[in-house]
Amino acid sequence: MDVSLQILASGLTLGAMYAISTAGLALVFGAMKMLNMSHGAILALGGYLSYFALTGLGLPAPVGITFAVLVCAAVGVVIYHIVARPMLQSDNFETRIFIATIGVGVILESIILEAFGPQPKPQPVSVPGSLMWGGVYLPYQNLMILGVAVLIMAALGFALQKTRIGRAIRATAQNRDAAQLMGVRIGGVYALVLAISGGLAAVSGITISSLSSLLPNMGADPMLKAFIICVVAGLGSVPGSVIAALFIGVFEAVVQYIFGVRFSFALLLILVILVLIWRPHGVFGRVQGVRL
Amino acid sequence: MDSQINRRNFFKGSALLAGSAGLLVGANGTAYASGEPIPIGQAAPLTDFAAADGVEFRNGLLLACEEINALGGVLGRPLEPYFEDTKQMGDATNVQAVQRLIDRYGVHAVINGYNLGSGSAVQDVIADAGIIYMHNDTSRGHGVLVESDPQRYFGSFQTDPSETWYGTGLLKFLKSVEDDRSFSRPNNKMAIILSAGTYASNIANTVRDGAADFGWEISLYETVNVPTSEWGPTLAKIRQDPPAVIVVTHYFPADLAQFMVQFMNNPTPSLVYMQYGPSVKSFRDIAGQAANGVLFSTVIGALQDEMGLEFERRYKERFGANAGHNSGMQSYNGAWIWAIAAALAGGSGEPGNDDQNRKVADRIRSLIFRGVGGATRFVPGIQEAYAYPGGVDDPSLGMPHQFLQIQDYTGEPDLIAPWPYGKAAFKLPPWMNG
Numbered sequence: 001m002d003v004s005l006q007i008l009a010s011g012l013t014l015g016a017m018y019a020i021s022t023a024g025l026a027l028v029f030g031a032m033k034m035l036n037m038s039h040g041a042i043l044a045l046g047g048y049l050s051y052f053a054l055t056g057l058g059l060p061a062p063v064g065i066t067f068a069v070l071v072c073a074a075v076g077v078v079i080y081h082i083v084a085r086p087m088l089q090s091d092n093f094e095t096r097i098f099i100a101t102i103g104v105g106v107i108l109e110s111i112i113l114e115a116f117g118p119q120p121k122p123q124p125v126s127v128p129g130s131l132m133w134g135g136v137y138l139p140y141q142n143l144m145i146l147g148v149a150v151l152i153m154a155a156l157g158f159a160l161q162k163t164r165i166g167r168a169i170r171a172t173a174q175n176r177d178a179a180q181l182m183g184v185r186i187g188g189v190y191a192l193v194l195a196i197s198g199g200l201a202a203v204s205g206i207t208i209s210s211l212s213s214l215l216p217n218m219g220a221d222p223m224l225k226a227f228i229i230c231v232v233a234g235l236g237s238v239p240g241s242v243i244a245a246l247f248i249g250v251f252e253a254v255v256q257y258i259f260g261v262r263f264s265f266a267l268l269l270i271l272v273i274l275v276l277i278w279r280p281h282g283v284f285g286r287v288q289g290v291r292l
Numbered sequence: 293m294d295s296q297i298n299r300r301n302f303f304k305g306s307a308l309l310a311g312s313a314g315l316l317v318g319a320n321g322t323a324y325a326s327g328e329p330i331p332i333g334q335a336a337p338l339t340d341f342a343a344a345d346g347v348e349f350r351n352g353l354l355l356a357c358e359e360i361n362a363l364g365g366v367l368g369r370p371l372e373p374y375f376e377d378t379k380q381m382g383d384a385t386n387v388q389a390v391q392r393l394i395d396r397y398g399v400h401a402v403i404n405g406y407n408l409g410s411g412s413a414v415q416d417v418i419a420d421a422g423i424i425y426m427h428n429d430t431s432r433g434h435g436v437l438v439e440s441d442p443q444r445y446f447g448s449f450q451t452d453p454s455e456t457w458y459g460t461g462l463l464k465f466l467k468s469v470e471d472d473r474s475f476s477r478p479n480n481k482m483a484i485i486l487s488a489g490t491y492a493s494n495i496a497n498t499v500r501d502g503a504a505d506f507g508w509e510i511s512l513y514e515t516v517n518v519p520t521s522e523w524g525p526t527l528a529k530i531r532q533d534p535p536a537v538i539v540v541t542h543y544f545p546a547d548l549a550q551f552m553v554q555f556m557n558n559p560t561p562s563l564v565y566m567q568y569g570p571s572v573k574s575f576r577d578i579a580g581q582a583a584n585g586v587l588f589s590t591v592i593g594a595l596q597d598e599m600g601l602e603f604e605r606r607y608k609e610r611f612g613a614n615a616g617h618n619s620g621m622q623s624y625n626g627a628w629i630w631a632i633a634a635a636l637a638g639g640s641g642e643p644g645n646d647d648q649n650r651k652v653a654d655r656i657r658s659l660i661f662r663g664v665g666g667a668t669r670f671v672p673g674i675q676e677a678y679a680y681p682g683g684v685d686d687p688s689l690g691m692p693h694q695f696l697q698i699q700d701y702t703g704e705p706d707l708i709a710p711w712p713y714g715k716a717a718f719k720l721p722p723w724m725n726g
Contacts, residue, residue: 006524118339120545120577122574212519256525256526257528264517265517
């Protein structure tokens, strides 16, 4: 029983971290058909900005986190205006933006390297201590990550389903031209989507670095996992990606315990292949039509 | 290159002068470094996950060049360093980086820290160019390759012992702390945690293969992915069957720090030995108090003696208080060995000048160099540094396999072995009531 709880706790923590980093990626793809390869670098930027705000500027944690989220959201808006918008009408937008955002990611990572140096740094946003429950030690940090993930996903779901701007985002995702004819300002929606994605990446960077450390390339692994989760869920499906993230987190933890850590990634990839054979558009994906 | 050091200051401040620097001064005579510069190169991971070390390798070479130039360079020719990035350090990237150094700058020598990869790929580029290669890949593959064709690989030297010494050294160290009764094993179980890759695997395999000879049985042999921040499943296995010793040969400082943080939530009565990561300051920064009690070792690092501490002072004065002198000393050490040998050989050779570089290689092979990390002397045939006490029993003839323990995470780790370099006694970790 102790071990099962320990594995479940580890899996849910992993899944929660994956969910936060995946949601932003799925949102942008769902709305714009844009696979933002700089998502990992924005994630790292968020972690570093939080570090800078707390240790460099001496700001309290809530203010520092808000600062990081706002700056990363602004980076998302800048990416839209400088990189995505000029390509929107071009042929093969999906391919071009894929390549272009790889470049953005490299630039952001280099800026982080120059600004903060290559040495790993501890993330100051952390909750020390742990809770003993059912014979298992649950660190408050892990519980906080789980709580933050639930809150953010609930807020995102509410915003997409129940608010005016959420409807505009979903309408744009369904049919850009029709949404435009209905008076939706497409440019504003896209900029907003990238801003939300940037903000989510910042939160993701802060939570991930609180369980590892800050490194300029820290976004690479979460980006890879987020991409895998998006593919499993169906590119563009936000609720699906959250469910897939939690499932994959628990799957990894179980495989690591039963078969060994080294098998977890390999078995994960086998799972992805099986899913894509079974449902080529992902578990929650659709061939056409509404996403988000 | 801005030289921050002049001859008078270096003479005044350097404890090296009595040894290695004296050799160089003797060869240089009264020459000042005013001749045609000698280009030397370094291929290091200046970006990506190992950049923290790569930057220190660059710093180490820069400092060595400044000091050597202050003493007249190599026979009056100043050293001019060039750098190429090896990023994630795959063999292909490493080879291309070294090839660029040769093609673009015509370097006479490549003086690296470590690059991951096979440890036996760059040597071919070096052999084709006929230049000298000093590196710290800490790989058994280097010796195997050099031994296969000593004429071809005449210029490749590994300035530290290979990684396999970590394994045998650890088992002997554990025996020594048991012999002096500072540690008593609660059982015979040993858990080994490694990451995929030649380096970590070779160390883990050596420990596993030699464990039975010292009365140990391997209760867990777990390979983890890189990076790994969630250690729950691995720790669950350890807590189900607590071993007397946990050996972690995975080396990422941040991952290891998280291991300790999560281990300390519910520690088992086990010694924790780690590989490399705890030597980096960020390990202590991230793990905090959970770092106290951790054991680790290195086959190359600055000693905590007069020379080592003086080097640390100069290094931090030049590159800042948080600079990692233990990483920087790798290329620093290699540069000094090469410069002295080149001066004794009558100068270094450009690419294609095999004849001159063979003379340099001959001098390197015959040197016993006392640097800031102990004595470097090369094993004939395989051209890697002798290990002390594993390979030789005389500390003046081999590079010490240093065992350190973090006894207070707010300060530098304490060097506890081998004799005569140890400065502190081993202490039981706090989670074992130490």
